[in-house]
Amino acid sequence: MAKTLRLLLADQLTRGIASLKDLDVAHDVVLLAEVMEEASYVGHHKQKLVFLFAAMRAFAEELRGEGVTVDHVALDDADNAGSLGGEVRRALQRHGCDRLTLTEPGEWRVLEMMQDWREELDVDVVIREDDRFLCSRARFEAWAHGRKGLRMEFFYREMRKESGLLMDGEAPEGGQWNYDPDNRKSLPKGVTPPARVRFEPDAAVRAVMALVEARFSRNFGTLDHYGWGWTRAQALEALDAFVAGALPRFGDYQDAMKAGEPFLFHGVVSPYLNAGLLTAREVCDAAVAAYETGAAPLNAVEGFVRQILGWREYVRGVYWLKMPEYRETNALGADRKLPDLYWTAETDLNCLAHCVGDTRDHAYAHHIQRLMVLGNFALLAGVRPREVQDWFLLVYADAYEWVELPNVQGMALFADGGMLASKPYAASGAYIDRMSDYCKTCRYDVKAKAGENACPFNYLYWDFLIRNEEALGRNHRLAMPYRNLSRMTAERLDEIRADAARFLDGLPATYEG
Ligand SMILES: Cc1cc2nc3c(=O)[nH]c(=O)nc-3n(C[C@H](O)[C@H](O)[C@H](O)COP(=O)(O)OP(=O)(O)OC[C@H]3O[C@@H](n4cnc5c(N)ncnc54)[C@H](O)[C@@H]3O)c2cc1C
Ligand code: SF4
Secondary structure, three states: OOOEEEEEOOOOOOOOOHHHOOOOOOOOEEEEEOOHHHHHOOOOOHHHHHHHHHHHHHHHHHHHHOOOEEEEEOOOOOOOOOOHHHHHHHHHHHHOOOEEEEEOOOOHHHHHHHHHHHHHOOOEEEEEOOOOOOOOHHHHHHHHOOOOOOOHHHHHHHHHHHHOOOEEOOEEHHHOOOOHHHOOOOOOOOOOOOOOOOOOOOHHHHHHHHHHHHHOOOOOOOOOOOOOOOOHHHHHHHHHHHHHHOHHHHOOOOOOOOOOOOOOOOOOOHHHHHHOOOOHHHHHHHHHHHHHOOOOOHHHHHHHHHHHHHHHHHHHHHHHHHOOHHHHOOOOOOOEOOOOHHHHOOOOOHHHHHHHHHHHHHOOOOHHHHHHHHHHHHHHHOEOHHHHHHHHHHHOOOOOHHHHHHHHHHHHOOOOOOOOOOOOOOOOHHHHHHHOOHHHHOOOEOOOOOOOOEOHHHHHHHHHHHHOHHHHOOOHHHHHHHHHHHOOOHHHHHHHHHHHHHHHHOOOOOOOO
């Protein structure tokens, strides 16, 4: 009787995953290995490490509860080989397995490594498609074939039709595909977001915390505010709480930012989704069910479904379509080192201090903080894409290259030259002022355009357009700002350049990642 070793990666904690589909409980062995190579290829936020190790351990226990033979290798096991390949080799020998079955990983780097296993290990290696996504890689390739620009909105409409989510026959529910124009409100005084569901670490999680503090003491972030769940039951509880408490106003305030309120009306479900504790379909179904029972309005539910059925599936498609070249793109020739403030949160730019601080404290920042503050600043300052990628890959509990990279390269930095976004998401202080309360207590004046006290986003915005005129000047979506730029006097242009140079030259950038 063939005996199969079934490898589960840290982000494959889904009972229905492809590699477990024909699991033979009587003969097969499931391997979950915590290995230093994966835990340290970037210096992950401490909360991400705790979340994943704790979730792996809990998942192993759940499988054991079903009678499955599970081999869980802890990071501090004396014989731990330190790499996935090493642990697979050891487990094959230990259990006398003649076949290795796994589900394709979410990262190019890991897939390449696994493809080599076919030669390196003397067993049959079966790599199955990851069917937890609503759009397969082949389906995305077919959609993208022959298109010049890969616009998410058109992809999303096809996904709506194929999934049947929020459809009224052939037409979109409510008559519109997209309710974004209703979804750009700032947070009015008196509107209080619901409290985030926090899960108090139990003894097993506290043991993981101690391990992470001991082995990864220099990593970014703090465990002080740790509140992630580590089981599927907890992930479902977090999802239910979001649907009941925050979803109804998710749409209205999805772009809003508020000091001291990192979660606002967001789902805070991405770590669970990306690790496999929740599936994309069930999260979308839960939101749609709230619409159908009248518990949440269409603008909120459509906005939320679009993030998952649209953006999440789309960026994954782009990642696999464009790797490995995608990592290296730098269409705007950005060459500045990442400023230290991304590591320290020590800056008098209040918006950045809050967004980096939220990231450090919670391994979380919501989309607009990531895109319009942290990403926007890196774009305007001209920070090297590879350094920005590395930062975004290590600071969030939900970060995996397949989702981080297109968001950084395509959305935040325009490093792919416009394949993903039709124009850079560059914005001056006025946008941040409109969508947040950060500017009210900032030492800079968001209305001032020039000089020491002016909001740096203001002159950096124009300096960015001046610097990149050759690459961006013919972009029709930037016609208006370039027209405004062309009307500026030579003295004003010099003033912008001088303010930007003074500010950027004064930014410390000494950290080595
Ligand atoms: C520069 C940058 C880097 C990012 N890096 C990551 C990352 O490493 N991992 C990650 O999961 N998301 C990433 N995102 C997307 C998004 O910011 C997060 O998914 C979201 O903030 C997670 O919080 P939430 O669960 O509260 O999301 P909600 O706002 O409640 O949205 C619901 C879900 O939609 C999905 N989603 C929303 N926007 C996106 C998007 N642009 N791309 C893919 N999925 C999306 C997520 O699964 C999210 O959980 C990044 C965005 C930017 C601009
Ligand atoms: S004034 Fe400028 S730097 Fe200060 S919080 Fe507002 S946008 Fe940020």
